Amino acid sequence: MSARNRHPLPEELLLAALGELSAEEEARVQAHVAGCPDCMAQVAEFQETDREFSAHYQLVFKPSIPPPPGAFHEFRSALNAKAAVPASLSARWRSYLANCLRMPRLARVVPVAGAAVLVLVAVVRLSQTPVVSAGEIFRRAVASERDSFSKVSHSAVYQKLRVRIGRSSLTKVVYRDVDGHRRVNHWAASDPNSVPSPTVIAPDLSREFRAARLDWDDPLSPGAMQGWLTGRERAGQAREEIREEAGTITVTTREPSAAVTEAQFVVRSADYHPVSALYRFQGQADDVEFTEVAYEVRSLETLDASIRSELSAGSPSPVTGSASTSALASPHAEAAANLDEVEIGALYALHQHNADLGGETEVTRQPGAVRVTGVVVSDRRKAELRGALAPFAELRVELYTAQEAADRQARAIASAPDPASAPVARVPALRDALAARFPDQASRDSFVLDVLDCSQQALAHGFALQGLAGRYSPSSVAALSPDARAEVRSMSADHVGAMRKRLESLFERLAPLAGEVQTPAGGGENSGSGQVEPSTLVPDLQQLDRIIGRLVSASDGVEAEADNLVREYRQVGARLRQALQPRK
Amino acid sequence: MASIPPLMESDGGLYLVGDASCAHSVAEKQRRLAQVVELHFEELRRPVYSYAFSICRSPERAEEITQDAFLRLHTSLQSGENISSVRSWVFRVAHNLAINDAKKRRFELPCRMDGQDIAMRSDNLPDPEQQMLREERKNQFQRGLETLTENQRYCLQLRAEGFQAKQIAEILKISRGGVVDTLQRAMKRLRKAIV
Numbered sequence: 001m002s003a004r005n006r007h008p009l010p011e012e013l014l015l016a017a018l019g020e021l022s023a024e025e026e027a028r029v030q031a032h033v034a035g036c037p038d039c040m041a042q043v044a045e046f047q048e049t050d051r052e053f054s055a056h057y058q059l060v061f062k063p064s065i066p067p068p069p070g071a072f073h074e075f076r077s078a079l080n081a082k083a084a085v086p087a088s089l090s091a092r093w094r095s096y097l098a099n100c101l102r103m104p105r106l107a108r109v110v111p112v113a114g115a116a117v118l119v120l121v122a123v124v125r126l127s128q129t130p131v132v133s134a135g136e137i138f139r140r141a142v143a144s145e146r147d148s149f150s151k152v153s154h155s156a157v158y159q160k161l162r163v164r165i166g167r168s169s170l171t172k173v174v175y176r177d178v179d180g181h182r183r184v185n186h187w188a189a190s191d192p193n194s195v196p197s198p199t200v201i202a203p204d205l206s207r208e209f210r211a212a213r214l215d216w217d218d219p220l221s222p223g224a225m226q227g228w229l230t231g232r233e234r235a236g237q238a239r240e241e242i243r244e245e246a247g248t249i250t251v252t253t254r255e256p257s258a259a260v261t262e263a264q265f266v267v268r269s270a271d272y273h274p275v276s277a278l279y280r281f282q283g284q285a286d287d288v289e290f291t292e293v294a295y296e297v298r299s300l301e302t303l304d305a306s307i308r309s310e311l312s313a314g315s316p317s318p319v320t321g322s323a324s325t326s327a328l329a330s331p332h333a334e335a336a337a338n339l340d341e342v343e344i345g346a347l348y349a350l351h352q353h354n355a356d357l358g359g360e361t362e363v364t365r366q367p368g369a370v371r372v373t374g375v376v377v378s379d380r381r382k383a384e385l386r387g388a389l390a391p392f393a394e395l396r397v398e399l400y401t402a403q404e405a406a407d408r409q410a411r412a413i414a415s416a417p418d419p420a421s422a423p424v425a426r427v428p429a430l431r432d433a434l435a436a437r438f439p440d441q442a443s444r445d446s447f448v449l450d451v452l453d454c455s456q457q458a459l460a461h462g463f464a465l466q467g468l469a470g471r472y473s474p475s476s477v478a479a480l481s482p483d484a485r486a487e488v489r490s491m492s493a494d495h496v497g498a499m500r501k502r503l504e505s506l507f508e509r510l511a512p513l514a515g516e517v518q519t520p521a522g523g524g525e526n527s528g529s530g531q532v533e534p535s536t537l538v539p540d541l542q543q544l545d546r547i548i549g550r551l552v553s554a555s556d557g558v559e560a561e562a563d564n565l566v567r568e569y570r571q572v573g574a575r576l577r578q579a580l581q582p583r584k
Numbered sequence: 585m586a587s588i589p590p591l592m593e594s595d596g597g598l599y600l601v602g603d604a605s606c607a608h609s610v611a612e613k614q615r616r617l618a619q620v621v622e623l624h625f626e627e628l629r630r631p632v633y634s635y636a637f638s639i640c641r642s643p644e645r646a647e648e649i650t651q652d653a654f655l656r657l658h659t660s661l662q663s664g665e666n667i668s669s670v671r672s673w674v675f676r677v678a679h680n681l682a683i684n685d686a687k688k689r690r691f692e693l694p695c696r697m698d699g700q701d702i703a704m705r706s707d708n709l710p711d712p713e714q715q716m717l718r719e720e721r722k723n724q725f726q727r728g729l730e731t732l733t734e735n736q737r738y739c740l741q742l743r744a745e746g747f748q749a750k751q752i753a754e755i756l757k758i759s760r761g762g763v764v765d766t767l768q769r770a771m772k773r774l775r776k777a778i779v
């Protein structure tokens with residue numbers, strides 16, 4: 001008993017605030033904190049300071065740092081120098097992947113995920129990707145909440161809320177059993193003689209809430225916010241105002257003629273966790289604001305025994321989000337929203353295993369389904385990613401090891417031969433030139449693989465660039481935080497730089513066989529803007545890749561075609577060189 | 585030849601995937617090792633650069649330190665060192681490099697943690713009132729941070745980078761208890777300046 005009454009050390013309170021205590025410590029500290037307003041305030045204060053400093057560090061300090069003057073260019077050459085190996089030695093690995101990834105002419109028979117396994121792409125953290133719509137914000141809030149639940153077995157939420165009605169305010173503590181859908185509210189008052197109850201506080205307002213299909217008891221759940229938005233969209237009132245500042249995003253909806261005339265939701269930019277909600281009602285002078293003072297997801301077992309027994313005795317209270325969403329949304333919209341969650345959940349799970357890099361996997365949305373496809377390096381990696389995706393029952397996962405993908409292709413080729421090309425012996429258009437230059441079969445193969453690899457990588461960078469451009473239009477980039485904007489820019493610049501490097505190396509290798517690619521004149525038409533336009537770049541890169549494939553590996557055996565192919569190669573090459581000309 | 589152990593990062597990091605059934609040549613391992621280091625570099629270079637910059641205050645030096653840290657990572661992995669968390673490892677190396685660099689040039693360092701081009705970066709805020717509020721907030725943090733010791737600042741920054749107390753202890757080479765004590769003092773002091 002006495003241990004329970006002694007205040008924990010400041011260090012223990014800090015660790016409690018940061019969620020870094022062991023289970024027993026946590027139980028002990030929490031048992032005290034739950035009954036000690038001072039310590040509870042201290043924990044909340046630590047959490048707030050931690051949150052605020054992180055926001056300052058990430059959103060103000062970091063973006064203010066001057067960029068690295070050399071753009072880290074030295075690093076790659078230094079690393080390459082350290083890791084330099086003769087090309088012929090690494091040829092086997094390349095041919096292994098090249099077999100799986102590049103199927104000239106047959107790519108349309110079995111599309112194998114992405115063309116970019118070898119490519120290194122900068123990481124976009126989910127939490128830093130920008131927000132474009134209120135729907136997107138709340139979807140992420142829901143995904144983020146679910147993610148926080150999944151980290152703790154049998155999660156319980158401890159949440160302290162300040163409820164302000166007009167000028168008076170009260171504090172309540174909510175304990176929520178996530179899986180059991182049960183909830184306990186404890187109202188706290190500074191004056192111990194007046195223990196308020198919700199019905200006493202605001203009988204009218206809680207009725208207003210129900211009328212507007214809001215949940216008075218769980219006003220800050222992301223699901224409730226999502227439900228509110230869905231309802232408005234269905235009612236054709238889908239105008240929201242989104243503001244991002246100082247580490248938070250505020251979504252405001254106004255509808256002067258509705259029961260709720262204004263609603264304002266605030267979520268943290270870092271993890272989309274809702275921190276406050278404000279409502280104004282038709283004909284009511286008092287607005288209502290809920291502000292989170294403390295929030296923690298912990299294991300149910302670590303809660304105080306009395307709270308646990310209250311929770312298990314309480315009647316089940318459906319968790320708001322699902323209830324209000326299903327009440328408002330059509331089954332179709334609900335299914336779609338659920339798939340959005342599955343999609344983000346899957347993306348996030350893959351992201352955590354770095355499988356969203358370089359096209360190792362791809363998440364695609366189909367009518368009524370979300371699909372994950374990919375070619376991975378080994379069985380172990382496959383098992384790992386399958387494990388990460390296991391929680392999403394709705395997901396169609398198609399992962400193959402490189403070997404399996406090659407086998408599948410071989411089978412597909414056997415069962416579905418391309419009638420036009422099957423009987424034709426396929427030889428490179430430059431067969432003779434290749435043979436003359438590389439009399440030795442091994443060095444010829446190595447050269448061909450190198451060339452194909454370069455072309456493939458240039459194309460993969462083009463796809464990555466196109467993906468970025470598609471995801472982030474100029475207007476959505478303008479809406480990003482400075483940090484995120486800088487990341488998008490630096491990723492684009494990286495891709496353009498890498499693409500240029502690959503192409504130059506390609507042109508250099510092919511020069512002895514197919515001639516030089518023309519260099520654009522100094523004051524070329526594009527040199528002024530320096531803009532790279534992925535929508536024209538990618539088709540050119542694809543064409544170049546096709547041409548090169550036919551030149552060095554598999555043409556239709558029409559040798560007379562070689563001259564035409566070489567001419568096309570130089571044309572497309574010159575166009576690409578021009579498009580990628582470095583900015584003046 | 586030194587064999588490369590499977591590289592694993594406990595906190596959801598990268599795997600250098602070893603396929604036991606398939607004997608890759610040394611060159612392939614080399615290539616994949618470089619690839620893995622480059623992936624880590626892509627992912628971590630920004631936070632590491634920011635952290636190094638906050639200590640040494642020079643973009644040129646911070647860039648060198650960042651690159652150096654990852655080249656050292658390559659060397660260590662190549663020599664077979666078992667690195668349990670690449671992220672902590674790289675931050676630790678960058679921290680030491682930056683501290684040593686800062687010691688050498690102590691006289692020329694302004695001890696500030698704000699930015700030079702902040703006005704330019706916040707150009708998406710047209711509202712002057714908001715701008716002022718933001719500026720005021722920034723100054724509050726600035727004043728608060730100036731009252732902190734170096735270690736207190738490092739702890740806060742690493743915490744803001746998402747490290748737990750145990751990892752911060754590894755990076756700064758002090759005890760976990762020391763980190764927790766430093767952090768709680770830092771937060772209380774900072775709190776005074778920002779509310």
Ligand SMILES: [Zn+2]
Pocket residue numbers: 006007008032033036037038039040
């Ligand atoms: Zn206490």
